[in-house]
Amino acid sequence: MTEDDLRELFGEYGSVGDANVIIDRDTGRSKGFGFIEMANDGEANTAIKALDGLENGGRQLRVNEARPREPRR
Secondary structure: OOHHHHHHHHHOOOOEEEEEEEEOOOOOOEEEEEEEEEOOHHHHHHHHHHHOOOEEOOEEOOOOOOOOOOOOO
16 A cells, blocks of 8 residues: 555545655565544544454555554663
């Protein structure tokens, strides 16, 4: 899935501000996850409810709100 694919998919549920697919530096391939910024919490929650568990491209999507990264030791 590309960043444009993410924008299109989430765009059905509101205004997408930014879309990022996380790429492995060594292989140049997607790590299998990404981040979407939406205009407001209501649109984001609607997208989460609609898309979480949906199959897309032969894979089941897991959609949730991003959590802060835990500190590394």
